Amino acid sequence: MDFNVKKLASDAGVFFGRAVQFTEEKLGQAEKTELDTHLENLITRADNTKNWTEKIFRQTEVLLQPNPSARIEEFFYEKLDKKVPSRVTNGELLGQYMLEASRDFGPETPYGSTLSTVGEYQRRLGGAEREFLLTSSMNFLTPLRNFLEGDWKTIAKEKRLLENRRLDLDICKARVKKSKQAEAKAATAPDFQETRPRNYVLSASASALQSKEGWDFADSSVSEIEKLLSEEVDKAEHELRVAQTEFDRQAEVTRLLLEGISSTHLNHLRCLHEFAEAQAKYYAQCHQFMLELQKELNGTSATAAPSSSAASASAAPPRPDSVAIEDMILPATGTRKARVLYDYDAHDSSELSLLADEVITVYTVPGMDPDWLVGEKGNQKGKVPVTYLELLS
Numbered sequence: 001m002d003f004n005v006k007k008l009a010s011d012a013g014v015f016f017g018r019a020v021q022f023t024e025e026k027l028g029q030a031e032k033t034e035l036d037t038h039l040e041n042l043i044t045r046a047d048n049t050k051n052w053t054e055k056i057f058r059q060t061e062v063l064l065q066p067n068p069s070a071r072i073e074e075f076f077y078e079k080l081d082k083k084v085p086s087r088v089t090n091g092e093l094l095g096q097y098m099l100e101a102s103r104d105f106g107p108e109t110p111y112g113s114t115l116s117t118v119g120e121y122q123r124r125l126g127g128a129e130r131e132f133l134l135t136s137s138m139n140f141l142t143p144l145r146n147f148l149e150g151d152w153k154t155i156a157k158e159k160r161l162l163e164n165r166r167l168d169l170d171i172c173k174a175r176v177k178k179s180k181q182a183e184a185k186a187a188t189a190p191d192f193q194e195t196r197p198r199n200y201v202l203s204a205s206a207s208a209l210q211s212k213e214g215w216d217f218a219d220s221s222v223s224e225i226e227k228l229l230s231e232e233v234d235k236a237e238h239e240l241r242v243a244q245t246e247f248d249r250q251a252e253v254t255r256l257l258l259e260g261i262s263s264t265h266l267n268h269l270r271c272l273h274e275f276a277e278a279q280a281k282y283y284a285q286c287h288q289f290m291l292e293l294q295k296e297l298n299g300t301s302a303t304a305a306p307s308s309s310a311a312s313a314s315a316a317p318p319r320p321d322s323v324a325i326e327d328m329i330l331p332a333t334g335t336r337k338a339r340v341l342y343d344y345d346a347h348d349s350s351e352l353s354l355l356a357d358e359v360i361t362v363y364t365v366p367g368m369d370p371d372w373l374v375g376e377k378g379n380q381k382g383k384v385p386v387t388y389l390e391l392l393s
Helices: 002-026 037-064 068-079 090-105 110-188 204-213 222-259 261-304 306-315
Strands: 336-340 359-363 372-377 380-385 389-391
Touching (some): 037 110, 037 222, 110 222, 222 261
C-alpha cells in the first residue's frame, strides 16, 4: 500500500510539472522544443484524415440508415458483439402491404391486379436496397470504423506519449539551465563564510540543495558548495540526455505510424470505389425494375377497357397538338405575324425550329394548348412556343 501511495504521489508530481510547463509554453514564458517539419506535416495530415473520415463515416451512416433510432440500436448491438437483426426495408414493407391489399380487393379486379403488380416490383426494389445496404456496410463503413476505432486510437496514444516526452525534455532543459546559472553564480561569489551576514537567507537553489542533500551551508566552504552544484549540473545533464533519447525514440515510433496514413488512404480509396460500384449497381437495378413496371402498367391499361377507350376517342374531338401538323387546315382569318425572340430547336416532327429575329406567320386552332401556336415559314409548318415570339400588330 505504501508503494502505491508513493507511486501515486510521484505520478501526480510529474503530471503537475508537465501542466506547469505546458502553461508556461502557452504564455510564452518557457522554451518549447519544436518538432521537425516533416513530423509536423505528418501530424497535420493524420489529424485531417481522422476528422474527414469521421464526418464521411457519420454521414454515410445517415445515408444508409436515416432512422436515428435504428442507428442507435445497431450501435448497441455492435458494442455488445451481437449480430444485428435483419430489418425489413421500407420498399419490402410497402410491397407486402400492396400484395395483401390486392388479395383483399381481389386480384381479378383492375385495382387489385395493379396493386399486385406494383407491390411485386416494390418488393424487388426493397430487396435491391437491402443488398446495397449490406454491401456498403461491409465494404465501406466497416473499414472506416476499423480505422477510427483501431489504427487512429493507436496513433492518438503515441501522439500523447510524444507530447509528454517533449514536455519532460523541456523540463530537463530548464533544469540544466538553472543548475548552470547557480553554478556560475557560486563561482563568482566571494567566500561564503566571510561575506555571510548574520541574517543571511539562502538562495532558492542553495535551499533546495540543502534540504535535498542534507548539507548545512553555514558550515560549508565555497569549494564544497561548488562541488555540490557541479554534481547537480552533472545529474541534470544526465537526465537531459536520457529525456532526449526517449524523445527521439518516441518521435521515430510516431513518425512510422503516421507514415502509415498513406496506406490508409489507399485502402479507403479502394473501399470508395466499391461503394460507388454498389451504388451504381443498385440504381441500375432500380431503373430496370421501374422500366419493366412501366411496361407492364402500360400493357395493362391498354387492354383494361378497349371498348370504352374507343368510344371516348370517337366522341371526343381531336386535339390539334396530338395530330399531325400537316393535317391542320389553315383558317381564313386569325393569322398574325410574329418575330422570333430566341433560337428554338424542335423536339419532334410536330414542332418548328426557329431562328432569332426571323418573322413567321402564326395562328391558333380550337382546342390547342394556349402556350403554343401553329407557325409557318415558307413551306414549313409546326408548333412553336408562345414565349419565344413577339406578336406584331
